[in-house]
Amino acid sequence: MIGMARERRLAEIFVEVADSLVEDFDVIDLLQRLSTRCVELLDVSAAGILLADAHGELQIIAASDEHTRLLELFALQHDQGPCVECYRTGTARTNIDLARPESAADWPRFAARARETGYAATHAVPLRLRSRVVGALNLFQATPQRLGDDDIALAQALADVATIAILQQRTLEQSHVENTQLETALTSRILIEQVKGVLAERWNTSVDDAFEAFRTYARARRVRLSELATQIISGTFDTAAIPPPAPDRADDHRG
Numbered sequence: 001m002i003g004m005a006r007e008r009r010l011a012e013i014f015v016e017v018a019d020s021l022v023e024d025f026d027v028i029d030l031l032q033r034l035s036t037r038c039v040e041l042l043d044v045s046a047a048g049i050l051l052a053d054a055h056g057e058l059q060i061i062a063a064s065d066e067h068t069r070l071l072e073l074f075a076l077q078h079d080q081g082p083c084v085e086c087y088r089t090g091t092a093r094t095n096i097d098l099a100r101p102e103s104a105a106d107w108p109r110f111a112a113r114a115r116e117t118g119y120a121a122t123h124a125v126p127l128r129l130r131s132r133v134v135g136a137l138n139l140f141q142a143t144p145q146r147l148g149d150d151d152i153a154l155a156q157a158l159a160d161v162a163t164i165a166i167l168q169q170r171t172l173e174q175s176h177v178e179n180t181q182l183e184t185a186l187t188s189r190i191l192i193e194q195v196k197g198v199l200a201e202r203w204n205t206s207v208d209d210a211f212e213a214f215r216t217y218a219r220a221r222r223v224r225l226s227e228l229a230t231q232i233i234s235g236t237f238d239t240a241a242i243p244p245p246a247p248d249r250a251d252d253h254r255g
Contacts, residue, residue, distance in 0.1 A: 006041070010154070013037050017161055026224045028188050029215065030165050031062035038139060038158055039064045042151050045119065045142045048074045049127070049162055050083050051135040053186055058083055058135060061189050066196060066208045069117045073110070074138065081110040083136040086124035090133045092156065093124040095146045120144040125155045127163040134163060188226035195229045199239060209245035217242045 017030065031049050038047035046065065050058040060074040077083045082093040096103055098120055103111040114122060119140040127135040137159040139147075147155070166185060192211075199210035218228045231237035 010041060013041070014161070017165070025165075026226075027165055027185055028062065028192065028225045029219065031162055032215070034158055034162050034165075035062045035064040038137070038155065041158075042139065042147065042155060044123075044139045044147075046070050046140040048138045049135065050074060050077065050087075050138060051127070051166065051186060052087060052133075054183060058087060059186050059189070061135070061185055066211045068207070069113075070140075073114055073117060073119075073140070076110045076113060077138070080107045082107070082122055082124035083138050086126050086136045087133055090126050090128055090131075092126060092152065094152050096122045096124075097144055098122060099144070114140070118142055121146075123147060123152070123155065125152075125159045127159050127166070129160070129163050129167060132167075134166060137162065184226075188229070191229040191233055192225055195232050198232065199242070202239060203244045205245050205247075213242055213245050 017034070035047045035049055038044065046063070048063040048070070049061050051061045053059050057078045058074075059078070060071060063070060063074065074083075082096055085091075086093050098111050098114050119142060121141040121144045123139040123141075125137040125139070126133050127137060137155060139155065141147075192214075195214060196207045196211045199205075199214055200207045203210060203213075214228070215225060218225050228237065232239055
């Protein structure tokens with residue numbers, strides 16, 4: 001995506017995000033869309049948003065797709081990986097060649113698993129507001145093509161938007177409310193992970209397709225993903241009401 005077409009699409013996406021930042025918005029759904037938009041705008045293979053929990057460990061909150069091997073790569077970064085360093089220093093780590101010996105030496109499990117999954121390069125951009133860092137945006141590429149300065153600046157802009165969405169401007173100075181919001185978002189992600197597994201098993205489909213059907217149903221009815229997930233896990237919602245994915249849809253993800 002180049003030239004005017006890309007600029008026009010970028011403007012549409014920022015309008016979409018701004019329109020979503022209304023009172024009581026669904027932060028998980030917004031971050032999911034931002035992850036997908038990163039792949040679209042930056043021409044990368046996958047993207048994920050990681051948040052630090054109360055112990056300072058990174059946890060996945062949203063991903064451009066939900067296949068298991070990608071989520072495992074994010075999960076590995078609770079103790080090692082470029083996102084851990086990015087979060088701790090508040091500085092972006094970009095154009096990391098996963099085949100370089102230095103990468104294997106710095107993050108042996110992460111680099112090996114990323115190469116096995118089919119990725120050649122990765123980038124980590126901080127989720128920050130002023131001096132506050134709350135997590136990282138992680139990007140993966142299947143080819144070692146470098147991201148230029150403009151793309152890196154755009155990745156940081158998208159990460160900044162994600163940070164504002166997470167913290168919400170009206171509570172930036174209330175640290176106890178901030179922490180509650182972060183914990184609530186992470187708890188919501190755990191519930192959604194459980195629901196993905198339940199629906200995928202029930203429908204005998206991929207977790208990607210199960211998640212998309214779940215998300216489509218929630219958005220059509222203006223129900224938060226976390227609220228619907230809570231109802232499903234507690235048994236107060238009949239999942240038969242959710243239209244299942246088309247049976248002939250192929251799962252084209254790795255792993």
